[in-house]
Amino acid sequence: MAGSEQSEAQEELLFIFENGDKYTNPTEVKMSQFILPCHANHRGELSVGQLLKWMDTIACLSAERHANCPCVTASMDDIDFEYTLRVGQVVNIKAKVNRAFTTSLEVGTYFRFVGINIICEDPLSGKQWKVCNAFATFVAKGEGPGKVQLKSIVPRTPEEKIEYSIAVERRRMRLLHLETIKDLVSSSTIQKEPDFEESQHVVPAEKTRVETVELVLPPHANHQRNTFGGQIMAWMESAATISASRFCKEHPVLKTIEMFHFRGPSQVGDRITLKAIVNNAFKKSFEVGVCAEAYHQEGWERKTHINSAFMTFVVLDKDGQLSTFPCVKPEPGDGERRYREASARKKIRLDRKYIISCKQTEVPLSVPWDPSNQVYLSYNNISALKTLAAKQNWVLSCTRKKAKLFTLEEDQLLFFKAEMTVSVNIKQVFLLLSDMSRRHEWDTHYQKFKLIQKVDEDDVIYHVISPSVNKAGNFQDFVLLASRRVPCADGDPYLIALRSVSLPAAPPTEGLDRGEIPCAGFKLCQKGEACTNIAYYIQATPQVLPYLTRDITGLSSDVCKIVEACNEFLEQNKDTVHPLGSVTLGGT
Structure with a gap:
């Protein structure tokens, strides 16, 4: 790890008032967790599902600290995992509310945006490094059917003012993301399907299909008896990893999660059905789509689609190099649609990374528009x-x-x-x-x-x-x-x-x-x-x-x-x- 990464992770920016008092964000919540074998997978690495649980928990605590009422997870933005974590290391997670928004009158709830920063610490050497950061959206839920009147966020530090201001743009991107995918799929700018009949290295998508079920028990629920968003995300990650393993015949590494979007709640006693399948492969990576459906105990024939996500996996060989994958032959109908949408998501993800990573001291500064x-x-x-x-x-x-x-x-x-x-x-x-x-x-x-x-x-x-x-x-x-x-x-x-x-x-x-x-x-x-x-x-x-x-x-x-x-x-x-x-x- 480079020294600059270590110093960046360790740096604590303090804001001091004119009277000398140190400022602490009233919504900020910190959590430190020691990674034990029960938190790890077979390789001794921290399970991403466990990390998602911790992220959701601390984000919810931060949201409720400001709302003074229960909050439920509405979505979790894209997450890029830069490092894997191992047993014996410490995970330091910090969350704070960046901005509060009211929704449209038709929805009648209040959205909150929480910034989550995750730092890994080696307790033996004292070194620290950034693992990932994410933004979560929460909905405040009052006791009655009416709205919860939330107080506004008042940013104090320069960093808080920037995050407060840019939160509006992140919200705009969330609302336009699905529309962007649809427009790109309908255009001719994404890759065309290869001739699967002529290709010798093809894996039929149906061979990667996974379907499993989980019973929501009291330990899986929050104080409102609703299933923890982090628990659902963890189950989804587990199903996606099984599907990925069936495709690559190896132990895959999760690198990117597209946005989790909760469409409805589930409660104690519900059955959660999780379905995962490989949508597309891109030579050095591949995408798995996973959805969660809830069957409610008051009527088992009634189900609710509560979440969908798309996860990108890679496989590292013994030398740490990225492995190459065969093509995926999609299932007819919806499988072909998912195949094309996976290509669109990959293009958007690479475009976004290029735009954000462009250094303003390098030439060319301009980015291709499409x-x-x-x-x-x-x-x-x-x-x-x-x-x-x-x-x-x-x-x-x-x-x-x-x-x-x-x-x-x-x-x-x-x-x-x-x-x-x-x-x-x-x-x-x-x-x-x-x-x-x-x-x-x-x-x-x-x-x-x-x-x-x-x-x-x-x-x-x-x-x-x-x-x-x-x-x-x-x-x-x-x-x-x-x-x-x-x-x-x-x-x-x-x-x-x-x-x-x-x-x-x-x-x-x-x-x-x-x-x-x-x-x-x-x-x-x-x-x-x-x-x-x-x-x-x-x-x-x-x-x-x-x-x-x-x-x-x-x-x-x-x-x-x-x-x-x-x-x-x-x-x-x-x-x-x-x-x-x-x-x-x-x-x-």
Whole structure:
């Protein structure tokens, strides 16, 4: 384990109030468990099912600490397991509530998002390392049929404010995930089925089918007599592992779990039927689908589909290298659908990892855009802007009339922020600044914005042309994804985020120097009935920096002039009826 990993795992970030008191998040819950043989599999490694039980337990405790009432598991987000844990090691789990949301009126419950961080500790050496982290959604359940009125989360530390803000984007991804899968399956961008008749290495999917049943006993239930979500997830993991073993004829290693989504409850006395089957194989990994159905004791003929999940397994040979797998021949009908959906999930998973893992100090910074990753690119676009806006230690560089310019140097990166307040309604400011086709009216750094593709109501891709910094140089162009968000709740800002993407419809053009912007955008905050605070952020790149540092003072006076021009543009158009239409608050 690298030293940086150890120090990262051991680091405890403290927030200290002005009076010197140390801050502790009131919803934070910590758990340490010594891994015993009863928690392990035949290889002496911690059972993933046992880990899921511990994760669900501590997340529920954190949720109930804030709700002051019982909570039940609604879902558990994707989990990537970075390391395996062994008997004799210690698992340290920490959970806290990031944000509370109300659902739509039709549902009538309250959602809670809990961040779970898992660190493994070797008690003999004192070394620590990150195992995984996850986000769980819980529903608060009161004693009566009415709603539970939950108090809001008040983030205090910079880290909490970022998580509080980004929780909205994670919620958006959850809601769009199934739609993304369906769109991708119906498209031609995923792999086509191979000719199974000609392939010599094929395993029929039906040979991997597993069906087992569990009786829900009192030790499996919580204080409401509902089955622990962690227990159901553990049973599902066990069934999936058996199916995986039948396919690979080895002892598989679970690497990734797609989201667990609880569709209904089960109680003591119910029979839980678990069904698992290998959906598809991808040379070095394969996916197992598993579902859980509850047969209720008051009528054994009545069943409820309570959960589904998809788990990706690998097999390591004696040298620790990934083994290669044969093809899977799906069952006709639903098996073929699951086969295609597994390919779609793999593509989305790889796209998401690539988007999130891209380092902003490496080139190219832009990520290829296509329908399979549009949700995650939009999420990354907004999240990057929120993270940049939450950074501390901005240094005021200059003030001119209404404009203030700030700089920030961090990890060999340079950021700029321009801030001003305008006497224009925030919704009108949002609509005017969202229309990138008019940006050239106030920003001389942009000569032309051409709409390439309207992805949806909130995401648009533009081709941008900027004039040369000097007369001898070429003009520059950028391909930018513009993502906008209205507030999810009162007090949240309006956001317009920009980042570079690559698109086949907009290849590099001869005579233009292609530039890249990793992160830029506007954060708008309401300061009154008709008063808006505008903050514009941008991360400097070699292509952007010359526009900002043309003179000997380090920051060009052009930036101040552009901010003033923006203010004038907004004032002149504050009563204009905008073609983008009205703006309303997002769903809660």
